Amino acid sequence: MPAVGGEPIRLEQHSRHQELLQLVTPMSWLGTRGARREGFDALARAVDTVATAATQAGGLLTAPGLSLDGSVVPLDGDTHWLEATDPVEQEVLCNLLRRHSPLLIAIAGRGSFVPGGRRDRIGSRWLADSREHLAARFLASVSQRHLYRVQAELRRRDGISHLDRMDVAPVVGDGTVLVRCLDAQVSLAETRAHVLLLSALALRARALVKEGRREGHVPQRLLEENRARAISDGLRAGLAEDRRPRDRDRDRHDQPARNQNPQERKVPARQAVRVLLDDLVPEFSRLDATPEEILPLLCLVELPGGQSLRAQDLFAQSGRSGRVPPETVREMLTDSRPGGPLLDAVLAEYPGSGQLMMKVWREALESGVSLRARRDRDRAPAPSSGRQDQRRKARADGRRGRPAGPAKGGKQR
Structure with missing residues (x-):
């Protein structure tokens, strides 16, 4: 090998x-x-x-869940391990991945595929049928004593005492974090994009630790509800927001929102994924990522008309005759180019908007500044001089019917 x-x-x-x-x-x-x-x-x-x-x-x-001759091929998942530098970073990374686990499920989830059959529109068929997966728990510590308590709680409530049954779990003793909530993919390009996404989140956790910050506790009930929605509906799901205030300013601004109906505060999973990718632009930039490498992620949220395109969708196009050529499957699984065949399909189907999408994200990744931050920077008003401020104040006072008085430190005319 x-x-x-x-x-x-x-x-x-x-x-x-x-x-x-x-x-x-x-x-x-x-x-x-x-x-x-x-x-x-x-x-x-x-x-x-x-x-x-x-x-x-x-x-x-063939790939898991991808049937070439009508036979049933079991679905499975891709397992990832992320290394942390110390127990504090391991704890923060576990909790950060836990908070984003519904989005990770929506990004990587897929249904089974049989050529000529009805499209499986479920978010994640693998997790929907699995009895060996639990939503991750918040970890106040990754010490052996605390993890023993978590295991005892899992045994009491769910009849399972193994931490590695959770979507995200710390590996005791070697400082790594296990991620097992991502469906197995049908192309290397998608696997590569998921590796970059997890690596960017690991860099974010490291930055939080360096700043002396921790990841907050998302209520378990809220997390499990969003997780169930992502498994059922994928990117079509509406995910409830954690509206609890985290500081005094947020408490003042969010007070009216907390009195609204919780059903009115759901965010489309597609929108939440787009925000997450944009927020991680600095980390993607530090990883020297290219738009081609994260293209499978962009194809979920950035294509025109709200369309989503996955590598599995290309099999549906090539298998309209009722059979997917084995050569097509082999190419998907062995093409190590960034973007792979998915990049070729995007540029062929969306020649104008596809090139524009790549250009915008290339500029963002090269600058290390998120698209939202760049928009806010461009919209910021240009700084004005002191004389311009005086003239603006005089015009405003004149409109209010008051005489224009002298500016502080100025001369009266």
Whole structure:
């Protein structure tokens, strides 16, 4: 098997589904374009090796939940591990990922696909059918004593005592964070984009720790309701906001909103994902990300007409005759280019708006300033001189019917 950073990629059989295989990559640093190119090129070669072996054995390689001949292929998830520098960062990262877990589910969730069959419009078929996933719990600490209490609470309430059954969980002893709420993807380009998204959130957690800040506690009931909506409806879901004030100013401004009907305070998941991606522009920039690399994320929220495009949708286009060519599936799983075939499809289907979207995000990533911050900066009024302020005040006083008095420190005419 090809190696990443000197360590080989392992091929393992799935513990519950004998027909599924898993490729396990070693822990590696992916903070630059070169490192990501090396890592995903090696992963593409590993997948291609498995595809060749399957063909020689008389079989076909496909992705979880993607049926080529009408047979049922089980769905599964992509498991990610993120390394933290210390227990405090591990705790903040766990809670930050917990808060965004409904959005992560909406981003990566997908339904099963059978050529010629009815489209599965569920947000995440894998999580909807799973009995081995729990919503993440807020962690006040990642000390062994506190985690023991969390395990005891899970055992008492849910009959499960393993932390790794949660969507996001700390790995005791090695300082890593386990993320297991993302559906398995059908292309390397989508997996690459998800790796960048998780890496950006890890950088955000590190920045919070350096500033001496922690991640707040989102109410568990609110989190689980939003999680259920994301699993059911994906990007079509309406997610309730956490409207609790966090400081005095927010309390003053949000007081009327808290008295409204909670159903009137839902935010479309698509809008929330767009805000999240824009908010993470500084972190994407620090990772030296390109718009091509995060294109699978942009295709969910930035295409014209509110359209969303995933790699799985390309199979529907190529399989209109009732059968997806195995070569198309193999290309998706082995194309390590940033954006992959999805980039080609976007530029072909949306030639004008697609190029504009790439241009806008390229400028944002190169500057490291979010689109919202750039808009606010451009709308800010230009600073005026002291004489201009005096003239404006005099005109205002004249409109009010008062004589224009002298400006402070000026001379009266």
